[in-house]
Amino acid sequence: MYTGKIHTRSFTGYFRRLRFFGGVILFALYFGxxxxxxxxxxxxxxxxxxxxxxxxxxxxxxxxLVLLSGILIICAFGLFFLTVLAGRVWCGYTCPQSVWMWIFMWAEKVAEGDRNQRIKLDEAPMSANKLIRRISKHALWLLISLATAITFVGYFTPIRDLVSSILTMNVGGWALFWTLFFTAATYINAGWLREKVCLHMCPYGRFQSSMLDADSLVITYDAERGESRGSRKKGADYKSEGLGDCIDCQMCVQVCPTGIDIRDGLQMECIGCAACVDACDSVMDLIDYDKGLIRYTSDRELNGGGLRIVRPRLVGYSFVLLAMIAVFSWTMVSSPLVTLDIAKDRGLYRYNSEGHIENSYVLKITNKNQKIQSYAIRVSGLEGLQLSHTGTVTVNSGEMVEVPVSVSVNPESLLGDVSDIRFHVSTVDSPAFKLVEDSKFTGSVSL
Incomplete structure (x- = not known):
């Protein structure tokens, strides 16, 4: 693998267009x-x-937040499924590090030119032209990083207020800190570290090999067709000279964002972006050779076997993934739109003015509906239970209200020092809906 500074070459092709349109969609979703x-x-x-x-x-x-854990687990199994199917296709097309890295490389090209121009600029002594180009590049990087950071922080604090406060120089301390932090993180990761994040910081590339099998679609160089390598004139009978289809133009290496030579075989550093496929196919077109010298294929097909997409391992991952999605969907649909949490006062009990034993509670009613709801509260479980709160509780959409209540009962009604009671919450406009939560009532049994 190349260990110096990587200067990628511009190229066109099917997979580049696919990645471009995918990136546009991802950017629209993220920023929009x-x-x-x-x-x-x-x-x-x-x-x-x-x-x-x-x-x-x-x-x-x-x-x-347990639902968030479910989403993360589903995403993990989805990643496993994609890896078994097509290697590191996630890394090459949708990973944020890869997407932002391509955007930063585009900004670098705009400011400093294509590959050969950038190499010459690096080797040239400092001049006004070089300084202007360097400043332009870093200004573009910082602008993209700032927009990324503001949007990210805008998912945790209202983005309209955040942008307004930044423009009026009245931004709060924490909002400013996190905006600057994520600006710096994006600038460093996508601008300076780039492929080093994929090679040295991301663990995915290291365990992907344990998930691949002989039928996984990965980017592969067809050595049987391509070797031996060598230059030749267009139209020459290269087969008689013992040459394969590879003309050793190095285009596959020059477009690789991680600087590897795919002709050395599948490597951990390959992120599956298919840049080398596009570059090689364009060269094959120029010299009238068949495309596919570098392509997505499986090890089995490359060695003369058939292409097997459906296989037990992939079916197993599919079944688990679909089952998890089904369970998660059922959980979301069946989750109540009203929740009740009960916090009992740490004090054991007390006697009120009527000589009844009294316990105190705090009822936390959460309304997950998209409209205001009014709720009635009652209590059951012991004969003669009395609830201090006799009215209704109104809770706004997406709000939680804490309702302090006390429950009292004649000591003669107690069956033990600790009794089971139940709080019932029902909507006023739809009494059929009832939410019941258990709690405890403590008191001394009357003899």
């Missing part, structure tokens, strides 16, 4: 979603100060 609104709030907002997470119509609370 933060500006969407849902009702009177930002559509997607992880409001850490309020401990609420808004995702379009849904509002989630810290106790719902």
């Amino acid at each position: 979603t933060a500006w969407l609104t849902w009702g009177d709030r930002q559509a997607v907002l992880w409001d850490l100060s309020e401990k609420k997470f808004h995702i379009f119509a849904g509002t989630f609370w810290p106790q719902d």
Whole structure:
């Protein structure tokens, strides 16, 4: 692998266009979603100060973070499935590090020119022209990094307020810190570290080999067709000279963002971007050879076997993935839009003015509906239980209300020092909906 500074060459091709349009969609989702609104709030907002997470119509609370764990597990299995199917296709097309790295390389080309111009610029002594080009490149990098950071922070604090405060120089300390932090992180990762993040910091490349099998589609050089390498004149009978289809033009190496030579075989550093496929196919077109000297294929097909997409291992991953998605979807659909959490006062009990034993509780009612709801509360479990709160509780959409209540009962009704009771919460406009949560009532049994 090349260990110096990597200068990638410009190229065109099917996979480059595919990656470009995919990148446009990803950029539109990333930068555009933060500006969407849902009702009177930002559509997607992880409001850490309020401990609420808004995702379009849904509002989630810290106790719902188990759902986030489910999403992450599903994504992990999805990545496993993609790896078994087509190697590091995630890295080459949709990984944020790769997508931003390609954007930064484009900015570098705009400011300093194509590969040969950049190499000459690196070797040239400092001059006004070189300084201007360097400043232009880093200015573009910083501009992209700042836009990335503002958008990222905008998912955790309302982005319209954030941008307004930045423009008026009235941004808060923490918002400013995180904006500068992610600006620097993007600038360093995508501008300076680039492929080093993929090679030395990301663990995925190191365990992918344990997930591949003989039928996984990976980028491969067809050595049987390409060897021996060597230059030749167009139209010459190169077969009689013992040459293969590879003309050793080095184009596959020059376009590789990690600087490897795919002709040395599949390597950990290969991110599956197919830049070498596009470059090689363009050369094959120029010299009237068949495309596919470098291509997506499986080890089995390369060695004369057939291409097997459907196989037990892939079916197994598919089954697990679909099962997890089904369970997650069922959990989301069946999750109640109203939750009740009960916190009992640490004090054991007390006697009120009527001589009844009284316990105190705090009821936390969370409304996940997209409209205001009014709730009625009652308690059951012991004969003669009395609840201090007799009215209704109104909770705004996506809000949580704490309701302090006390429950009292005649000591003669107690069956033991600790009794089971239940709190019932029902919507006023739809009494059929009831939410029941268990709790405990403590008191001394009357003799």
